[in-house]
Amino acid sequence: MLHGLLQFLSNHGIPQGLVIQATFYGIAGLTVLFAFLVVMSRDIFHSAVFLVLTLFGVACVYLYLDAEFLAGVQILIYIGAIMTLFIFAIMLTSDAKTRLARKIDLRIALSAGAALAIFAIFLKIIRLDAWQPQTLSPTPLGLTQIGKSLMTDFGLPFEVISLLSLAALVGAIVIGKVEKK
Amino acid sequence: MIPQSHFLIFSAALFAIGIFGVLTRKNAIGILMSIELILNAVNVNLITFNKFLGTPNGLGQIFALFVIAIAAASAVVGLALVIAIYRNAKSILVDKLNLMKW
Numbered sequence: 001m002l003h004g005l006l007q008f009l010s011n012h013g014i015p016q017g018l019v020i021q022a023t024f025y026g027i028a029g030l031t032v033l034f035a036f037l038v039v040m041s042r043d044i045f046h047s048a049v050f051l052v053l054t055l056f057g058v059a060c061v062y063l064y065l066d067a068e069f070l071a072g073v074q075i076l077i078y079i080g081a082i083m084t085l086f087i088f089a090i091m092l093t094s095d096a097k098t099r100l101a102r103k104i105d106l107r108i109a110l111s112a113g114a115a116l117a118i119f120a121i122f123l124k125i126i127r128l129d130a131w132q133p134q135t136l137s138p139t140p141l142g143l144t145q146i147g148k149s150l151m152t153d154f155g156l157p158f159e160v161i162s163l164l165s166l167a168a169l170v171g172a173i174v175i176g177k178v179e180k181k
Numbered sequence: 182m183i184p185q186s187h188f189l190i191f192s193a194a195l196f197a198i199g200i201f202g203v204l205t206r207k208n209a210i211g212i213l214m215s216i217e218l219i220l221n222a223v224n225v226n227l228i229t230f231n232k233f234l235g236t237p238n239g240l241g242q243i244f245a246l247f248v249i250a251i252a253a254a255s256a257v258v259g260l261a262l263v264i265a266i267y268r269n270a271k272s273i274l275v276d277k278l279n280l281m282k283w
Binding site for chain 2: 017021031032035036038044051054058062064065070074086090093107111114116118123126127145146148149150153154161164165167168169171172173176178
């Protein structure tokens, strides 16, 4: 369907590359905006909703990087599972009426300064020549290749991750359960 | 096509916003959310380098998968801790949790 749409647009004088670039910058800008709203919105529930939108935007950016499988994993695990947990935790804990007034005080100003400094350092590093791509990857990585790598080269880390998930599951139950007195 | 540096700038912006959130949020759940933003920025970086440097066995994408798995585990344990703290202290605002401060 997407290819059909691109074909239709290129038939009407709009080149494909322009469409791809315009959609990427649109999605990236919206994602950064939503991420900012996650941090700035007063109501924690609004933050959760904006975080869902941000994660979806990041999943769309994965598509531009030839990582379709990771985009699917991002939507299933982050939006499907982790965000459900977050919303449950918000419902269980926060007294939703206490909205904090966020005045511009010294703490926020210092934090903004630190974040901007980190961003400036990153921009400086990104501009170094060392990071320029040497070769474009010959073929985009398919799901078959990822599966083979997971089972051969990365078999031990894969099993360790499953052990970690089990430990997290048991730990969450033990920490979260109500102790009887 | 889109150059590599633009993906890296996008990721750096997400990371900086996440750092700002960790430093300014008072709600413990808000801090956990900002940490998720930081982990996503790291994933975007890993997948960008995987595409533009062309590793043969997909090291970057698999590492991103592991990061997602560990993020899920840490979110589960972190939220369980938040709920346990709320049960004991009746608040999850981190500036009120100073029991172990002195």
